[in-house]
Structures are given as C-alpha cells and as structure tokens.
Amino acid sequence: TRVLGIEGTAWAASAAVYDAATDEVVIESDAYQPESGGIHPREAAEHMHDAIPQVVETALEQARETHDGPEDEPPVDCIAFSRGPGLGPCLRIVGTAARALSQSLDVPLVGVNHMVAHLEIGRHTSGFSSPVCLNASGANAHLLAYRNGRYRVLGETMDTGVGNAIDKFTRHVGWSHPGGPKVEAAAEDGEYIDLPYVVKGMDFSFSGIMSAAKQRYDDGIPVEDVCFSLQENIFGMLTEVSERALSLTGSDQLVLGGGVGQNARLREMLEEMCAQRGASFHAPEPRFLRDNAGMIAVLGAKMYDAGDTLALEESRVDPDFRPDQVPVSWRADESD
Ligand code: ATP
Structure with a gap:
C-alpha cells in the first residue's frame, strides 16, 4: 500500500x-x-x-x-x-x-x-502490540489505551495542552515561539524551587503551575531555576499518571507521542519509570x-x-x- x-x-x-x-x-x-x-x-x-x-x-x-x-x-x-x-x-x-x-x-x-x-506512529515504530500512549503535544496532553475497538482516554489535562502551557510561560519571559526547546536549554543550569504540582486521580492541571512560574520570574528568581523546576514538575506529573495508566491496564509497554516528546528530560523520566517497573519504553524519532x-x-x-x-x-x-x-x-x- x-x-x-x-x-x-x-x-x-x-x-x-x-x-x-x-x-x-x-x-x-x-x-x-x-x-x-x-x-x-x-x-x-x-x-x-x-x-x-x-x-x-x-x-x-x-x-x-x-x-x-x-x-x-x-x-x-x-x-x-x-x-x-x-x-x-x-x-x-x-x-x-x-x-x-x-x-x-x-x-x-x-x-x-x-x-x-500521534499514538499509532509510536506503536508502528516500536512494534509494541498494545501499549499505553502518552500524547504530549502542543494543544493536548493525555493517556490513551486500546480497549474494545476504541482508544480510551485514561487521563488528560483539565486545562491547556502541555506545550501550550510551556509556550505561555516563555511568551511572558519574552522568548520567541516555540518555547519548549528554550526551556529545555535554560533548565540545564537551573536548581529546584518550589512550584505547584497538580494531579487529581488520572487527570492533571497546568494552569496553577504556569501562573506560579510567571510570578516567580517576576519576583526575580533566575529564569534557569524556574525552567528547571517547571520541567521537573510538569514532566513528573505526566510520568506519575503514565505509571498509573500502566498499572491500571496491566500493560508493560509505553510509547510517547507529540512535539513535547522531543524533550530529553521527559524521555529520561519516562524511561526510568518504565525500567523500574520492568516495562518497555519507546519514543519515535523527532521527525515523527x-x-x-x-x-x-x-x-x-x-x-x-x-x-x-x-x-x-x-x-x-x-x-x-x-x-x-x-x-x-x-x-x-x-x-x-
Ligand atoms: P497538537 O498535536 O496537540 O495539535 P501542536 O500542533 O501544537 O499540537 P506538536 O508539534 O505536537 O504540535 O507540538 C508542538 C509543541 O511542542 C510546542 O508547544 C513546543 O513548545 C513543544 N516542544 C517542541 N520541542 C520541545 C522540547 N524540546 N521540549 C519541550 N517542548 C517542546
């Protein structure tokens, strides 16, 4: 074909x-x-x-x-x-x-x-039979798994998509679009500061953490520290819910999809979580x-x-x- x-x-x-x-x-x-x-x-x-x-x-x-x-x-x-x-x-x-x-x-x-x-390309390139998928893209953030003829949404953002949340922060700081890669680069020199972390059951929210991040930046906290902590919390939330989705479905395969999946720290966290529970992890190449x-x-x-x-x-x-x-x-x- x-x-x-x-x-x-x-x-x-x-x-x-x-x-x-x-x-x-x-x-x-x-x-x-x-x-x-x-x-x-x-x-x-x-x-x-x-x-x-x-x-x-x-x-x-x-x-x-x-x-x-x-x-x-x-x-x-x-x-x-x-x-x-x-x-x-x-x-x-x-x-x-x-x-x-x-x-x-x-x-x-x-x-x-x-x-x-975004989900199927990871299933295709991994060869996994029935993975859970974390879609981490600009306008979306959700966990999907196949059951009875449909992909079911197991958990999702209660407000904005994950990439859009990050981009809103970088707009506030005055960085050009897209913001994700700039946050990733700045985070390399950052240290952890306290920011909200919001997971409710299988769903998560980014609005509180984004307002707090803007506030911390306006208060004069180094932008590297805010970027580092944003990544730790946002990706930590996605990793926690991904783990729960694996546990709920009994699947031992996770694939990542969406533009935010290009982030090395997110992939590292997911990989580590999967390794700890004996699951396989796959992220397609960036062009996919x-x-x-x-x-x-x-x-x-x-x-x-x-x-x-x-x-x-x-x-x-x-x-x-x-x-x-x-x-x-x-x-x-x-x-x-
Ligand atoms: P959707 O697929 O939901 O319609 P979209 O069309 O915005 O979303 P994608 O290409 O999936 O597009 O994702 C774009 C997003 O990925 C942007 O918000 C961008 O900031 C983010 N992004 C790109 N590279 C990175 C990175 N290295 N780290 C974090 N985020 C990144």
Whole structure:
C-alpha cells in the first residue's frame, strides 16, 4: 500500500509519501513561525493556504518518481488527511486539498484523527502490540489505551495542552515561539524551587503551575531555576499518571507521542519509570514526534487496508475530533 498523507492541524503544513512494502516515509514540511507571540489562528491559516500546494506537489513528485507501476496508474492507493482536532480554518484548507487530489488521481480518501496518529506512529515504530500512549503535544496532553475497538482516554489535562502551557510561560519571559526547546536549554543550569504540582486521580492541571512560574520570574528568581523546576514538575506529573495508566491496564509497554516528546528530560523520566517497573519504553524519532504528515500516511495505510475510507460527502473536517470517537478499524481482529 502506498499513501500520500497531508497534515495541517496548526503550524505544520506537511505532506508525506509512505510505502508499506519498504516501510519508507518521506516527509516534506513547511512550518509557520509567528513573528511575535504564539500561534495566531488567522496567520496559521494563511500560512497553510500558501504552503500546502507546494508541499503536496513535492510529495506527489516523489510518489511519481518512486512508483514502478504503469504510467497511467495512480502513484498512490489513497490520500490520507488530518481531519482534526485542530484549528478549523487550517483543517478546511487541508480537507479541500485532500478532496481535490483524491478526485484528480481517482483514489479514495482516508480521514485520520491527528491524536490517534500521534499514538499509532509510536506503536508502528516500536512494534509494541498494545501499549499505553502518552500524547504530549502542543494543544493536548493525555493517556490513551486500546480497549474494545476504541482508544480510551485514561487521563488528560483539565486545562491547556502541555506545550501550550510551556509556550505561555516563555511568551511572558519574552522568548520567541516555540518555547519548549528554550526551556529545555535554560533548565540545564537551573536548581529546584518550589512550584505547584497538580494531579487529581488520572487527570492533571497546568494552569496553577504556569501562573506560579510567571510570578516567580517576576519576583526575580533566575529564569534557569524556574525552567528547571517547571520541567521537573510538569514532566513528573505526566510520568506519575503514565505509571498509573500502566498499572491500571496491566500493560508493560509505553510509547510517547507529540512535539513535547522531543524533550530529553521527559524521555529520561519516562524511561526510568518504565525500567523500574520492568516495562518497555519507546519514543519515535523527532521527525515523527512533532506534527508531520508521515504519521498521517502511516495510519492512513492501515485504515485503507482495513477498508476504512471516506465518501467525499462525509469528508468534512472536525476541529473537536476526539481520539475516543474513532472506531479502530485496523485492529478489529483483536479480542479485547
Ligand atoms: P497538537 O498535536 O496537540 O495539535 P501542536 O500542533 O501544537 O499540537 P506538536 O508539534 O505536537 O504540535 O507540538 C508542538 C509543541 O511542542 C510546542 O508547544 C513546543 O513548545 C513543544 N516542544 C517542541 N520541542 C520541545 C522540547 N524540546 N521540549 C519541550 N517542548 C517542546
């Protein structure tokens, strides 16, 4: 199966070609970089509008060059696109591009849930059978596990996504977007100061810790110390709930997904926790952690093989598409 995937939920205008026979993924991305502040939805949509045609064209050329079938045959079997969750204006541009391509190449459409794709790429690259997944991305933070045909949300943020929380702090400090890598670098020279740590059952909250962090910075505490402590507490919270999710499900496999998963300290904490309980841990390579069309194409191939395609008239996008709304067609033969 060969798939052309398109991603565009927020900042990454991305297209990819996946060939299941060789397991090769080629990704072409064009990132939106805000001039100031965080992601502005209107600017992000303008970027999507300008960048999608180019990345799709490059991916299509790649698909044509690597296609060894007859000239008149389409170079891919289907078009997979991110249907949501994400910013509505961005998603609509991606949806329109995917529909146009599906019609012009005369191949089916596959509608992919972006959060499930963040999870499935880790399952794919790890080879784990039934892992718990921690999605730590910009706009989201949650733990998912498969049960009875769906990915269930075992725990999640009660307010903002984890990356957005970090980015809000760095905006306050005056650092450019994205803030995550800057906090990671500054934390190397920091020492621990007291900050809130909020876990309630399987859910967690970032708003109290972010206000406290801004306050500490305004009070003159060295920014390195605030960054170090932010990472220790936020990632400690995610690690604690991940451990509880492993314990609840009885799974001994954890995979990490999402852009914040590029953080070495988060990976170290999760790895250590897993090692202590004899579980296996896997984080995909960075190009698959941040938003990218590779993960859309890889899951698109599994859905296509399961016959899970979309009719054109049912292909509208959904900015609030939750991962537990997705019937997991590609694992339908599993017993639990
Ligand atoms: P979603 O997938 O939920 O729609 P998103 O579109 O914002 O989220 P991602 O690419 O998954 O995108 O994640 C981007 C986030 O990752 C940003 O908030 C950024 O600050 C954060 N991030 C990137 N690198 C690091 C890092 N090294 N440490 C911590 N956070 C990071």
